Amino acid sequence: MAPRRTCLKPAAFLLTLSLLIALTSAAGHGCCNRPPWLETFRRRSLLPVDIINLDSNDTSEFSADYGNIIKAAPSAVLHPSSPADIAELVRSAYNAPQPFKIAARGHGHSVRGQALAPGGVVVDMAALGDGGANDRINVRAAPDANSPPYVDAGGEQLWIDVLRETLKSGLAPRSWTDFLHLTVGGTLSNAGIGGQTYRFGPQIANVYELDVVTGKGEIMTCSREINSDLFYGALGGLGQFGVITRARIALERAPQRVRWLRLFYTDFGNFTRDQELLISMPAGGFDYVEGQALLGQKGVDNSSFFSSADVEKVAALAAQFDGLYMLEGGVYYDSSSSVDEKLEVLLKQLSFVPGLNFSNDVSYTDFLARVPELPDDGTLHPWLNLFLPKSRVRDFQIGVFKGIIKDTDPAALVLLYPMNKNKWDEGMSAAIPNEEVFYTVGLLRFATAENWKFLDGQNDEILRFCEEAGIEMKQYLPHYTTQEDWKKHFGDKWDRFAELKRKFDPKVLLSPGQHIFA
Ligand SMILES: Cc1cc2nc3c(=O)[nH]c(=O)nc-3n(C[C@H](O)[C@H](O)[C@H](O)COP(=O)(O)OP(=O)(O)OC[C@H]3O[C@@H](n4cnc5c(N)ncnc54)[C@H](O)[C@@H]3O)c2cc1C
Numbered sequence: 001m002a003p004r005r006t007c008l009k010p011a012a013f014l015l016t017l018s019l020l021i022a023l024t025s026a027a028g029h030g031c032c033n034r035p036p037w038l039e040t041f042r043r044r045s046l047l048p049v050d051i052i053n054l055d056s057n058d059t060s061e062f063s064a065d066y067g068n069i070i071k072a073a074p075s076a077v078l079h080p081s082s083p084a085d086i087a088e089l090v091r092s093a094y095n096a097p098q099p100f101k102i103a104a105r106g107h108g109h110s111v112r113g114q115a116l117a118p119g120g121v122v123v124d125m126a127a128l129g130d131g132g133a134n135d136r137i138n139v140r141a142a143p144d145a146n147s148p149p150y151v152d153a154g155g156e157q158l159w160i161d162v163l164r165e166t167l168k169s170g171l172a173p174r175s176w177t178d179f180l181h182l183t184v185g186g187t188l189s190n191a192g193i194g195g196q197t198y199r200f201g202p203q204i205a206n207v208y209e210l211d212v213v214t215g216k217g218e219i220m221t222c223s224r225e226i227n228s229d230l231f232y233g234a235l236g237g238l239g240q241f242g243v244i245t246r247a248r249i250a251l252e253r254a255p256q257r258v259r260w261l262r263l264f265y266t267d268f269g270n271f272t273r274d275q276e277l278l279i280s281m282p283a284g285g286f287d288y289v290e291g292q293a294l295l296g297q298k299g300v301d302n303s304s305f306f307s308s309a310d311v312e313k314v315a316a317l318a319a320q321f322d323g324l325y326m327l328e329g330g331v332y333y334d335s336s337s338s339v340d341e342k343l344e345v346l347l348k349q350l351s352f353v354p355g356l357n358f359s360n361d362v363s364y365t366d367f368l369a370r371v372p373e374l375p376d377d378g379t380l381h382p383w384l385n386l387f388l389p390k391s392r393v394r395d396f397q398i399g400v401f402k403g404i405i406k407d408t409d410p411a412a413l414v415l416l417y418p419m420n421k422n423k424w425d426e427g428m429s430a431a432i433p434n435e436e437v438f439y440t441v442g443l444l445r446f447a448t449a450e451n452w453k454f455l456d457g458q459n460d461e462i463l464r465f466c467e468e469a470g471i472e473m474k475q476y477l478p479h480y481t482t483q484e485d486w487k488k489h490f491g492d493k494w495d496r497f498a499e500l501k502r503k504f505d506p507k508v509l510l511s512p513g514q515h516i517f518a
Pocket residue numbers: 065066103104105106107108109110111114115116125155156176177178179182183184185186187189190191192193194238239240242243244245477511513514
C-alpha cells in the first residue's frame with residue numbers, strides 16, 4: 001500500500017465535503033436560538049444545508065470526558081469525512097467576524113476538559129476513520145533499502161488499531177502507553193509514556209512526520225526537516241498549533257512473546273535502585289520497566305499472576321510494612337530457552353524480597369493490550385500525574401505516600417517509574433524536569449460525586465507540598481487555569497510556545513479546554 005498523503009484535489013474536496021453539524025439543545029433550544037456565528041458559518045461555507053443534522057443527543061457525548069468532572073456543551077459537533085473538512089471549518093472560524101473556538105476530540109480520555117469547546121465546535125476525530133475500508137493506517141515495511149519501516153496513521157486512530165494493523169506485517173511501534181484506547185493525535189499532543197519510554201523515549205520521540213491543520217486552516221506536512229517549527233511545536237503541544245491528521249510513526253520487528261514479571265519490595269530505596277539499574281541497561285535488560293506503590297496495607301488481587309497462597313503472602317507482608325512496592329517488568333522474546341537464561345542473570349542483580357517474584361507468560365499483543373477499556377459507570381477521575389526529578393523522589397515518597405495520602409483509601413492505582421531524559425527531544429513542546437533521570441508518578445484515583453472534591457483537595461495539597469519543598473516537578477497531562485502557571489510550567493520553552501501560537505493559531509481558536517491562551 002502506498003503511504004497516504006494529504007493532497008487537496010478540488011473536485012474530490014467538494015464531493016467529500018460532508019460536514020454534519022449537530023446543534024446542541026443547550027445552546028440551541030430548537031431551531032431559533034443558535035449562536036449568530038453558526039448561522040454565518042452555515043451561510044458562508046460550501047455546505048449543502050440538508051446535511052446539517054439537528055441531534056441534541058450528539059453534543060451531550062461531546063460535553064464531558066473521562067474525568068467526569070468538567071462538563072461544558074459545544075454549540076456544534078463536526079463529523080469530518082476528511083482533513084479538508086476540518087480545514088474548511090477552521091478557515092470559517094478564522095474568517096468569521098466573531099471567531100469561534102474549536103477542539104479536536106480524540107477519544108475524550110482527558111480528565112480535565114482539555115478536549116471540550118464550550119460554546120464552540122468539537123471536531124469528532126473518530127469520524128475521519130468512518131469511511132468504510134480503512135485506508136487511514138498504512139504500513140510501509142520496507143520503504144527503501146536504507147530507511148526503517150514506518151506506519152502512516154490517522155490522528156484519530158486508536159493505538160490498539162495501529163497495533164493490530166502493523167502486526168499483520170510482523171511490525172509494531174516501539175514506545176507505548178499502558179492503555180491503547182487512546183488516539184494517535186491525543187497522546188502525541190501530550191507525550192505518550194509507558195514502560196518502554198526509558199529506552200525509546202516517549203511516543204513523540206518516535207515520529208518522523210505529521211500532517212497538521214493549523215489554526216489558519218492550512219494543511220501542512222511537517223518533519224524535522226520541513227516546517228520543523230510546527231513539527232516540534234505540535235509534538236507535546238496540547239493541541240495549540242493545529243489538528244494532527246496523520247502521523248508517520250517508527251516501527252520495529254514485533255517480538256512474539258513477553259515474560260511479564262512482578263517483583264515485590266518492602267524497601268522503597270531498593271525498589272527505586274533496582275528500577276534505576278534496569279533503565280541504565282540500554283539493551284539486554286528488561287524491555288519494559290514500570291512500578292506501583294501499594295499503599296496502606298493494600299495487597300494484590302487474585303489474578304493469573306498469583307496463586308491464593310501468593311495473595312495471602314503478599315497481603316501479610318503489606319500489613320506488616322504498611323504498604324509495598326511492586327516493580328513491573330517485561331522481557332520480550334521469540335525463543336524461551338534464551339529468555340530463561342537471561343532472566344536468571346538479571347534477577348540475581350535485583351533486591352526484591354526473596355521468593356516474592358512472580359511471572360506470567362503472554363503474547364506480545366496480550367501484553368500491550370493488557371488494560372481493557374472499561375464502560376463509563378459514572379466514576380470520577382481526579383487524576384494527578386507528575387514528573388519528579390530523581391534526586392527528590394524519596395522526599396516525595398515521605399511527604400506524599402507516607403504523609404498526605406497515607407490514610408486515604410479509595411480505589412487507586414499509584415504508578416511510579418523512572419525514565420531517561422536523553423531519550424526525550426528537548427526541542428519538542430513537552431515540559432520535563434531538568435535532571436538526567438526523572439520519575440513519573442501517577443495518582444490514578446477513582447472517585448464518587450461525594451468524595452472527589454476531597455481527593456482533589458489532596459491533589460492541591462501535593463502540589464503545594466512540592467512547591468514548598470522546592471521539588472522541581474512538572475505536571476504531565478497538565479491542568480492549569482492561569483497563564484502565570486502555564487509560563488512556569490513551560491519555563492524556558494514558554495517564549496517559543498507563545499511565538500508558535502502567534503504564528504500557527506493567531507486567533508487563538510484551538511483546544512480552548514487547555515486554558516493556556518485567553
Ligand atoms: C485509562 C487511561 C489510561 C491512560 N494511560 C496513559 C499512559 O499509559 N501513558 C500516557 O502517556 N497517557 C495515558 N493516558 C492519558 C492520555 O494519553 C491522554 O489523556 C490523551 O490526551 C488521551 O487521548 P485522547 O485521544 O482521548 O485525547 P483527547 O482527550 O480527546 O484530547 C486530548 C487533547 O488533545 C487535543 N487533541 C486530540 N486529538 C488531537 C489531534 N488529532 N490533533 C491535535 N490535538 C488533538 C484535544 O483537543 C485535547 O486538548 C491515559 C488516560 C486514561 C483515561
